[in-house]
Each structure stands twice: as structure tokens, then as C-alpha cells.
Amino acid sequence: MLFFSLLYVFAQYTAIAAAINATSLSWYDPQLPGLNATLQEEVFARRSYFYVGGKYINGTTGSVITDQMYVEKLEPPVVLHAYPIVFITGGFQTATNWLNTPDDRAGWASYFLSQGYIVYLADHVKRGRSPWIVADSALLNTTATGLAFVQNYFIAGERTKLWPQAVLHTQWPGTAEVGDPTFDQFYASQIQTAPNDGPFSQTVVDAYSALLDKIGASVLVSHSQGGPYGWGIGDSRPELVKAIIALEPEGPPFENQVQRTGAARPYGITTAPITYSPAVNLTADANAFIKVRVNSTDPNLANCLMQAEPAKQLPNLQKFPILMYTTEASYHAFYDHCTYSYLVQAGVTPEWLQLKDIGIRGNAHFSFMEKNSMEIVPLLDMWIRATVE
Numbered sequence: 001m002l003f004f005s006l007l008y009v010f011a012q013y014t015a016i017a018a019a020i021n022a023t024s025l026s027w028y029d030p031q032l033p034g035l036n037a038t039l040q041e042e043v044f045a046r047r048s049y050f051y052v053g054g055k056y057i058n059g060t061t062g063s064v065i066t067d068q069m070y071v072e073k074l075e076p077p078v079v080l081h082a083y084p085i086v087f088i089t090g091g092f093q094t095a096t097n098w099l100n101t102p103d104d105r106a107g108w109a110s111y112f113l114s115q116g117y118i119v120y121l122a123d124h125v126k127r128g129r130s131p132w133i134v135a136d137s138a139l140l141n142t143t144a145t146g147l148a149f150v151q152n153y154f155i156a157g158e159r160t161k162l163w164p165q166a167v168l169h170t171q172w173p174g175t176a177e178v179g180d181p182t183f184d185q186f187y188a189s190q191i192q193t194a195p196n197d198g199p200f201s202q203t204v205v206d207a208y209s210a211l212l213d214k215i216g217a218s219v220l221v222s223h224s225q226g227g228p229y230g231w232g233i234g235d236s237r238p239e240l241v242k243a244i245i246a247l248e249p250e251g252p253p254f255e256n257q258v259q260r261t262g263a264a265r266p267y268g269i270t271t272a273p274i275t276y277s278p279a280v281n282l283t284a285d286a287n288a289f290i291k292v293r294v295n296s297t298d299p300n301l302a303n304c305l306m307q308a309e310p311a312k313q314l315p316n317l318q319k320f321p322i323l324m325y326t327t328e329a330s331y332h333a334f335y336d337h338c339t340y341s342y343l344v345q346a347g348v349t350p351e352w353l354q355l356k357d358i359g360i361r362g363n364a365h366f367s368f369m370e371k372n373s374m375e376i377v378p379l380l381d382m383w384i385r386a387t388v389e
């Protein structure tokens with residue numbers, strides 16, 4: 001395990017605050033020019049599917065293929081954009097997240113289709129329609145989301161108030177109680193998840209890298225657990241990743257904050273190895289990172305683990321634009337500044353869209369399903385048009 005003597009360097013908080021203010025949102029225009037946010041409820045698309053990745057192994061029933069990933073392609077009648085959107089879901093989720101909302105409104109996939117983007121929806125390796133031969137991967141244990149976890153963290157944080165911003169949550173559609181049809185639909189969609197250890201994370205990254213090899217340059221939209229996968233894909237295929245929009249990427253660096261389950265993401269923003277300069281191989285040198293605790297003066301913001309200076313850099317994540325995104329009331333509102341600052345310290349230049357800064361209030365971690373989901377998604381479209389095209 002990775003335990004270090006932590007230096008408490010208070011002065012670095014000023015550096016973090018300055019970095020946060022560097023995000024100007026110059027692409028943002030409240031008039032939404034050039035966008036047609038009038039979503040057609042019926043979005044007709046050609047649908048096809050295929051599998052990527054995977055390998056043959058000798059299993060208990062003979063030769064079997066394993067670790068292949070299911071991908072669905074949705075293609076609008078008229079394609080208006082050079083680069084498709086690849087959604088990368090979070091923990092316990094499948095690609096149904098993007099199709100429609102639990103209260104049966106159009107989802108973000110429909111929005112992007114209506115604006116002429118090709119959309120790819122994958123179920124991560126060993127999840128959903130990506131088969132999992134349990135007998136042949138006995139060392140992998142599933143974890144499932146209990147009812148209380150889903151309510152406390154995902155959709156009704158205002159009740160248990162496990163982080164300061166939770167009280168601001170207003171946007172979940174419905175009562176978030178068992179028996180409410182919207183809640184039951186959402187909870188029914190939650191699915192067991194393979195443990196997110198380094199080798200398994202790498203398997204998921206490899207499958208998405210195979211997807212980009214097949215479909216070409218793309219814009220990634222990652223959510224939560226999909227965030228570290230997105231960083232890994234960008235690291236392994238920087239020439240094929242045109243941009244990453246990271247919706248509340250799993251964080252903060254090196255530890256879990258709100259859940260307080262201790263050390264996590266040994267490579268800072270990822271669990272699997274990622275390219276640093278100078279290089280880091282924690283198998284060869286468990287002490288490769290010198291970590292520094294940077295305390296916040298704001299009790300509503302977490303203390304962060306950063307690298308001691310000079311910080312090792314993340315060269316491949318500097319090769320394409322990144323938009324980080326945080327809602328007002330999510331548990332990520334407590335610590336996403338740590339992830340943002342960590343990226344900046346490592347030489348990456350993300351922009352950071354905090355919805356509260358432009359007056360979009362009351363959302364939590366599943367904003368793409370919440371009442372105002374269709375007010376939010378044009379912002380991402382706007383950023384893509386301004387930054388990528």
C-alpha cells in the first residue's frame with residue numbers, strides 16, 4: 001500500500017485557487033447561438049451494433065472468448081459533424097443511461113442525434129450486454145449498489161447530507177422513494193460492477209482503445225467511473241481522442257473523500273498505470289509519487305492530495321482539449337477542485353464548467369437524467385463546436 005509522510009503545504013492553496021479562476025468559459029454564450037436546442041422527441045436513427053476487444057482463453061467449457069465489449073452505433077439521417085460522440089458510463093451503469101431518462105424523457109443520446117452527431121453507446125467489459133463468464137473469472141467479485149447508496153449519493157443526497165452541497169439538490173424528477181415509478185426505473189437499471197482494480201481498468205481501457213481504432217477520431221463523454229477510463233483511453237490513443245468531456249470524473253486524486261474508504265486511484269487520477277513524465281511504475285517503485293496535503297480554507301471544499309513540486313506531468317492528456325464538468329449539489333462539488341487542480345499541476349489545461357457559475361442550480365451526480373437535463377446538454381454541444389470543430 002501507498003502510505004507516505006505527508007507534507008502539509010498550506011501556501012499551495014493560493015496556487016489552486018488561481019488555477020481554478022483560470023477557466024474563463026469564453027465559449028459560453030447564454031443566447032446559445034447556432035444551436036437548435038429544440039429537441040425532436042422522435043429522433044430516427046439507424047441502429048447497429050458490434051463487439052470490440054476480447055480474447056480467446058481456455059475456459060471451463062473449452063475455448064471461450066472473454067472481455068469483448070458490446071457497442072451500439074446510432075446514426076442520424078444526416079450526419080453534420082466530423083467526430084462522433086462516445087459515451088463512457090459510470091459505475092453500476094450501462095449505456096441505457098444515455099437513451100432516455102427514468103421518467104421517459106429523451107436522453108442525451110437523443111439530443112446529440114438530433115443535432116447530427118453519430119453516437120456510440122458501449123456497455124463496459126463484463127457488464128450489461130458485454131458477456132461475463134463468471135466461471136472463468138472467479139477472482140472477480142461483483143459489487144452491486146445497495147438502495148441506500150443510490151439514494152444517499154446519486155439522487156437524494158439532500159436527505160442524509162453526507163457532504164455540504166447536498167442540501168442544494170432540487171432537480172431529481174420524482175420522490176426518489178421505492179414505489180415512485182421514476183425511482184423504480186432508475187434503481188432497476190443499476191447493475192453489478194466488476195472490481196475497479198488496475199488490471200481490470202486496463203482491460204476496459206483496452207476495449208475502448210480498440211473501439212477508437214475501429215471508428216476513428218472521436219469525442220469522449222465520460223461520467224464518474226468512466227472518467228478514469230477516459231483518461232486512460234486519451235493516454236493510449238491521444239491521436240484519436242479529439243476531446244474529452246469529463247462529467248464529474250471519479251476522484252479525487254489518490255483517495256476517496258466523501259465515502260471515506262481510504263486510498264484509491266494509485267496513479268492519481270487513474271487506477272491503471274498512465275503515462276507520466278518522468279515515468280511512474282508503482283510496481284517497481286511504490287514511492288514514486290511524493291504527495292502533499294493541500295488544505296482548503298473553505299469548509300465546503302475538501303483538502304486535496306497533490307504532488308510535491310516539481311510535479312510529474314501527464315504529457316498525453318495535454319494533446320487534446322478537456323472540459324471538466326461539476327454540478328452544484330453533487331458529492332463531486334466537495335472535491336472536484338482537487339481533480340481539476342491536479343490536472344493543472346500535471347501540465348494539463350482543462351476547462352472547468354461548474355454549472356452553478358452559469359446559474360444552473362440544484363443538480364447532483366446524475367444530471368443527465370434530472371429535470372433540467374435538456375437545458376444542460378446544449379452547453380456540451382456548444383463547447384464541442386467551439387473547441388473541436
Ligand SMILES: *[C@@H]1O[C@H](CO)[C@@H](O)[C@H](O)[C@H]1NC(C)=O
Pocket residue numbers: 014017018021
Ligand atoms: C477568483 O475569483 C473570485 C471571484 O471572481 C475572486 O473573489 C477571487 O479573489 C479569485 N481568486 C484568485 C486567487 O484570483
Ligand SMILES: *[C@@H]1O[C@H](CO)[C@@H](O)[C@H](O)[C@H]1NC(C)=O
Pocket residue numbers: 035036037038
Ligand atoms: C429547430 O428545429 C426545428 C425542427 O426542425 C425547426 O422547426 C426550428 O425552426 C429550428 N430552430 C432554429 C432556431 O433553427
Ligand SMILES: *[C@@H]1O[C@H](CO)[C@@H](O)[C@H](O)[C@H]1NC(C)=O
Pocket residue numbers: 056057058
Ligand atoms: C488452450 O490449451 C491448448 C492445449 O493445452 C493450447 O494448445 C492452446 O494454446 C490454449 N489456448 C489458449 C487461448 O490459451
Ligand SMILES: *[C@@H]1O[C@H](CO)[C@@H](O)[C@H](O)[C@H]1NC(C)=O
Pocket residue numbers: 139140141195
Ligand atoms: C472474492 O470473494 C471471495 C469470497 O468472499 C474472496 O475469497 C476473494 O478474495 C474475493 N476476490 C477478490 C478479487 O476480491
Ligand SMILES: *[C@@H]1O[C@H](CO)[C@@H](O)[C@H](O)[C@H]1NC(C)=O
Pocket residue numbers: 281282283284
Ligand atoms: C513495472 O515494473 C515491474 C517490476 O519491476 C516490471 O515487471 C514491469 O514490466 C514494469 N512495467 C512497465 C510498463 O515498465
Ligand SMILES: *[C@@H]1O[C@H](CO)[C@@H](O)[C@H](O)[C@H]1NC(C)=O
Pocket residue numbers: 008010293295303
Ligand atoms: C490539514 O487538514 C488535515 C485534515 O485533512 C489536518 O489533519 C491537518 O492538521 C491540516 N493541516 C494544516 C496545516 O492545517
